[in-house]
Amino acid sequence: MPDARRKAAALVSGGLDSMLAVRVIQDQGIRVEGLNFYTGFCVEGHTQAIRRQDQAKEKRNNALWVAEQLGIRLHIIDVVDAYKDVLLSPAHGYGANLNPCLDCKIFMVAKAREWIEAHDFDFLISGEVVGQRPMSQRKDTLPVVQAESGIGDLLLRPLSARRLPPTRPEREGWVDRERLHDFHGRSRKPQMALAAHYGIVDYAQPAGGCCFLTNEQYAVKLADLWRSRGERRYELDDIILLKIGRHIRPAPHYKVIVAREEGEGNFLHGYRKQYWSLRPLSHVGPYALIDGTPSPADVEWAAQIVARYSKGRDAPLVTVVAQDRDGAERELVVRPLAPAEIPAEWML
């Protein structure tokens, strides 16, 4: 009989695997609470919240939603600052883009270990499946996560447990190993079957990964940010802005961020005290920010770019209001650039 006095914390991403892992352990009568780490790069919410065309759609935070379906408490932990070291110098390197998945996993498990120690929980579970992801979920990297995070054999992966050496919760009989699973590889069929078994029909299916660092276009913009600054550093605002608008870099010392629709424009407007901003006056057109240290000529050039995305793109001249960080405004009358005058390399 499993030991119902034991308490487990679970890494809850909002995807199906962590949802199933929790269900399997709950099935053994064990109390589970969820932990969700917010790095700033999580796919959750952001762009949905910003883009107007999505505003009619119901928005939900998948981790919260999953916790509610499972009837567990969820603790969302802000690791934005601590995560910088992980991303900037991952000991195990990056995956296909700027995703430091193995270091990321080690970091999150280490944070979860601190949490279970502080809150008197017995062990940790995760929805990892052996062989499912190329970097962090290989049979040879799972033990690395255990060793380097310091969690040791208190980390149980209920979906793959029977393919892995017994952990302490199994050895001591806190959970019944026979009722855990032996999933492996990239096929999602066993997960879908288990979901059906539990009557779970609605779940998020993140494509590729849980964060923007696996996204090629995003990684290009992040690498550009570092290159242009001459150093690898970022603030939360920087990485959020990378998710919004068209990013156009005419020169290393500045780039223009042009809203693609009204919702993005409203959001960018909130940054007008931190950045130069531009908005067309004579014609309907997008709100834009200039990130960097533009000269007066650069501001004018940026205004020509913004004019190109306004309804006045075919007009001979467009008036654009430029505002500096102190709120001082000036009107610029500019010729909209032709699409051919914006080289492809400028578009990040």
Place this chain on the structure above:
Amino acid sequence: MTRVVIDCRRLLCPMPVIRVQDRAAAMRPGDELEAVCTDPGALNDIPAWCRINGHAVVEVRSAGGEHVVVLRVAGG
């Protein structure tokens, strides 16, 4: 009863939830916490967080691009 207002304007989800969670942890049962947000996602996320943690949502209102959620911290 204490009532605390926190400014979550311009924060994107899940930051408003994190702010509410961390502030509520330091409050007493029956206290009220009002979060002023601009991300409409907070209208779903904060009440969802309240439901799973047993706190009561006592008011939700939106006006002028701002969304306000008021909750009462659960007893005991």
